[in-house]
Amino acid sequence: MREHDKYFSADQDPYRNPQTHTLKNIPDLQTASQLKAFEEVIFQANFQEATDNITSRKLIDLSGWMAVHHICFSEVYEWAGQLRTIRIAKGNTVFSYPENIEQEANKLFKKLNELLHSNQLTSALAAEYFAEINILHPFREGNGRTQRILFTEVYRRIGYWVNYDLTDQEEMIKAMIAGYNGDYDPVKGLFERITKPIKSFD
């Protein structure tokens, strides 16, 4: 069973082209591999603008995430920057139901911003928030890449650079699954390894 099949067969997922089963996309690419390659080019081209957008904001929150997603993917998907309308799951992880995303996001980001503003956000705690915020999965696609942009900025604000090249998809997914099950040690270990205090570069 593929990840999206838990709630929707490919035919029922309104985000997919019913003939090709590929996500509907602006250039109307017909295969998953063409779409993946196009997504990657567009994402890279807009990455800096998205980073600058989140960096310029007072709060790191759902609106900022939506803006980042829109900047990264508006040339790929009509719904870029908009919250998803269907339920999604990956493996055994069931992400937030669409009707709850806003409320759950506001709760998490409110606490995150309070910790940031009172200088109480440690790097280990930020890693726990990463795992919690992953469960929101507010968009139909592109959650991982855009969440990483947000957390580069979270870590910068507490004095760390993040280098995601020091991890890989397998380690990240394992850490996200452990976090979903209430074990934050893997995500804390992951971020401990891929972050470095900014002042150590002085």
Ligand SMILES: Nc1ncnc2c1ncn2[C@@H]1O[C@H](COP(=O)(O)OP(=O)(O)O)[C@@H](O)[C@H]1O
């Ligand atoms: N089984 C899972 N449980 C929890 N999180 C997962 C699982 N599998 C993948 N993820 C997370 O979801 C992200 C992928 O979500 P997706 O919306 O496809 O983003 P992107 O398209 O940017 O990779 C991964 O980076 C990982 O963090």
Ligand SMILES: [Mg+2]
């Ligand atoms: Mg994806």
